[in-house]
Amino acid sequence: MLEGLPPNGATHIMRVSAPEREARGIADLIAESFDPAEVATAAFEEGESWAVEVYFGEAPDEANVRELVRIVAPQAADAAVFATLDKKDWVAASLEGLAPVAVGRVVVHGSHDRGRIAPNRIGIEIEAALAFGTGHHGTTQGCLHAIVSQAKRGKPRRTLDVGTGTGVLAIAAARLFHRPVLASDIDRVAVVTSRENARLNKASAEITFLHAPGLGAREFRRTGRFDLILANILLGPLKGLAKPMRPLLAPGGTVVLSGLLAPQAMSALAAYRAQGLRLKRKRTIEGWTTLELSARQQRPVRRG
Incomplete structure (x- = not known):
């Protein structure tokens, strides 16, 4: 990682x-x-x-x-x-020692493994440089699992990736859903990096990139609500985003939160429960927890 x-x-x-x-x-x-x-x-x-x-x-x-x-x-x-x-x-x-990471059909890899990706897989080439998100960390893997699971249930009309980093999650959503994705980051370097990664991975047509702190920019509301919102950041910013994020979520939509050490998960969950969201699924990978939340009542929580 x-x-x-x-x-x-x-x-x-x-x-x-x-x-x-x-x-x-x-x-x-x-x-x-x-x-x-x-x-x-x-x-x-x-x-x-x-x-x-x-x-x-x-x-x-x-x-x-x-x-x-x-x-x-x-x-x-x-x-x-x-x-x-x-x-x-x-x-x-x-890049030494970084092997490809496979989640469902999605395989995140570096350029050194480009020739090893099977034709029936969705290869996403991300170099370990300049921005967070190579696919090797438990937080990114947890989000990728959530995206792959969402693809099996149905394609979201619109996806929002908050704190996009390298753009790996936005690219995965674009390649799996073939629907519009808005990817934002507070850091200009990350926006430049993610835009270039999207171009290299032939996902530019579906993704709009935005340099913006928080969720206050009007671009977040311009195209309507989002059926899937991804936020792989840290506990503090995630808690701060709970209230402004809620109006951006479409009825029945899903919020995926990560960047959380396992003991931090309940603190993040409390902030989003206060906004009327309910826990749909929790995954813990290598000590890092990813939460899937929904605005509507779901079946009992599965753990994996």
């Missing part, structure tokens, strides 16, 4: 080896401890162990980073290696 909003031209890298559980924990803790616009983390299998790589936009406080590693893996902290990174090399380095 590669998480965060990697800095343009990262200059420094930290690398450490650890067992899988500890490696994932290190990557998650560091990602939570820094501004995602300045730091990105990657955890991946490497031989019989796992490796963690952290990319920094400027020289990090090495002692502080080692202490974060020590919290999760005390024996690995002193073995962490710090180095400078040539601008031209960091994207290639971040």
Whole structure:
């Protein structure tokens, strides 16, 4: 996985080896401890162990980073290696170890695996660079599962992807539904990146991209309500979006929330229940929870 909003031209890298559980924990803790616009983390299998790589936009406080590693893996902290990174090399380095991720017919992959995608699959090529969302993180996978499940139930007339990042969710919705998608992000780099990814994945015709903070821009209301709203962000922003999001949801529509550590899920759910939404399904993948909500009463919750 590669998480965060990697800095343009990262200059420094930290690398450490650890067992899988500890490696994932290190990557998650560091990602939570820094501004995602300045730091990105990657955890991946490497031989019989796992490796963690952290990319920094400027020289990090090495002692502080080692202490974060020590919290999760005390024996690995002193073995962490710090180095400078040539601008031209960091994207290639971040892609090492990232295998394709398959969810239903959708396969998210990097350019290095382009030739391995079967013709009957929907291949979405996303490079681990510049914006959040490669498909390898539990939050993105949870949202992809929700999109694939929605496709089996029926195609939404309109989809909204809030905090689109790389655009991977918007692209998946466009490729599966062949219906209009509005993708927004507060970060201009993410909007530029997602627009280019949509072009490369032949999904530009269905997706409109918008640079906007929150949900107050009139473009969100111009085309009518949305049958599916996706928001893979963080707990704080998700809670703040609950009230302005509700009028944008079509009757019987579905809201998919992610970016939530498992213990945070109930806090997010409470904010949306206060707006009249009900839990439809909850998925937890690698400690990250995705919630599917609806404005109408649903059958008992399934867990998976």
